[in-house]
Amino acid sequence: MAESNSKKIYLKRNRPFVHEQMMSEEVQEALSHSRRGIGSFFAGKHTTKKGTGLNDMETKILLPHVLDVTPEEPEFRRKVDSFYTEISTNVPFKTGLELEIGLENSPETIEEVKTGKSKLSKANMPLNIDDYIKFRHAMAYPGTVISPTLAKGNQLAEYYFEDPTEVSTRELDELNTADQALNDYQRIKDSPDKVEMIVTLMRHWIPKKVGKPAVVVGLLTQTEKLIVLRELAQVQPAKFHEITNDETLKNKYIVDELISVNLLKRVGSTIMLEETGDSIGESLKEAAAYLFSPKQTQLLNNLKAAYKEKNKKSALSNNIKTEELTQ
Numbered sequence: 001m002a003e004s005n006s007k008k009i010y011l012k013r014n015r016p017f018v019h020e021q022m023m024s025e026e027v028q029e030a031l032s033h034s035r036r037g038i039g040s041f042f043a044g045k046h047t048t049k050k051g052t053g054l055n056d057m058e059t060k061i062l063l064p065h066v067l068d069v070t071p072e073e074p075e076f077r078r079k080v081d082s083f084y085t086e087i088s089t090n091v092p093f094k095t096g097l098e099l100e101i102g103l104e105n106s107p108e109t110i111e112e113v114k115t116g117k118s119k120l121s122k123a124n125m126p127l128n129i130d131d132y133i134k135f136r137h138a139m140a141y142p143g144t145v146i147s148p149t150l151a152k153g154n155q156l157a158e159y160y161f162e163d164p165t166e167v168s169t170r171e172l173d174e175l176n177t178a179d180q181a182l183n184d185y186q187r188i189k190d191s192p193d194k195v196e197m198i199v200t201l202m203r204h205w206i207p208k209k210v211g212k213p214a215v216v217v218g219l220l221t222q223t224e225k226l227i228v229l230r231e232l233a234q235v236q237p238a239k240f241h242e243i244t245n246d247e248t249l250k251n252k253y254i255v256d257e258l259i260s261v262n263l264l265k266r267v268g269s270t271i272m273l274e275e276t277g278d279s280i281g282e283s284l285k286e287a288a289a290y291l292f293s294p295k296q297t298q299l300l301n302n303l304k305a306a307y308k309e310k311n312k313k314s315a316l317s318n319n320i321k322t323e324e325l326t327q
Helices: 017-021 025-032 056-062 076-086 110-114 129-140 164-188 192-201 222-235 237-244 249-260 284-291 294-310 322-326
Strands: 008-013 097-100 159-162 264-267 270-273 279-281
Touching: 008 129, 008 164, 056 129, 097 129, 110 129, 129 159, 159 164, 164 192, 164 222, 164 237, 192 222, 192 237, 192 249, 222 237, 249 264, 249 284, 249 294, 270 284, 279 284, 284 294
Parallel strands: none
Antiparallel strands: 008 097, 008 159, 264 270, 270 279
């Protein structure tokens, strides 16, 4: 048995939102003892054939090992049908069900199995046949998805597979992103211009605090902006890293400022010229690329002049002078 090819995954219940809110020990304890699992189901809407998750060749390879009957024997099909009629795979509430799905020679991924590219064969048998049969049966169940990401918020997903290796990789990636965001914060915290731009463009990600009004960036002191900046780096590290290192940061900020004084307007996701109603982009990125293209120099200069005339912010949050935006 090629233990080096071992691959263990977990089949887990997708907990409804209401269960996530039941945090008392008593409720969690009661739920932990509840039994729920994947039983018999039909292979399709218009058939009474039982779902197995296996094709005919795979059925002939695997089922003889659990039914003690060969595919050539008359009762083989009857026993297969009986097996999948009675099958019941219990999935514990807290821990999920650990399944060994490794193959003896050539490994396969959950995605490969899902797309019909399983490497199962007589020369490449499962390390644990019982677990593998449960895995393939659960994979075929209509209420099962192949990852925690696909399960989250999905009301149709009753179960999901979790690969510990992928979880570890994802957690490491998240830690690296968090480190990058904090490094970005240290790099820009002493640059008032960038602090203003980033906090403004990320204002929709500023966490709302119970009992406190929504944050208005223009009313924040510089110290308060730095506190918000650090919080954004912590709660939205990936987005923070992306925006902080965006070479078009200032251009997007200027477009956002032009929107704030009604020289530009948003209609859904579209950004338009207020005066003419002409669209200049379907996003802040597109609008910035349009306005700062060489062909639109005159239009941009006109908008900057109009912004200066309106001068609704004599000094943009006491950091970025109007002259900088209009220069």
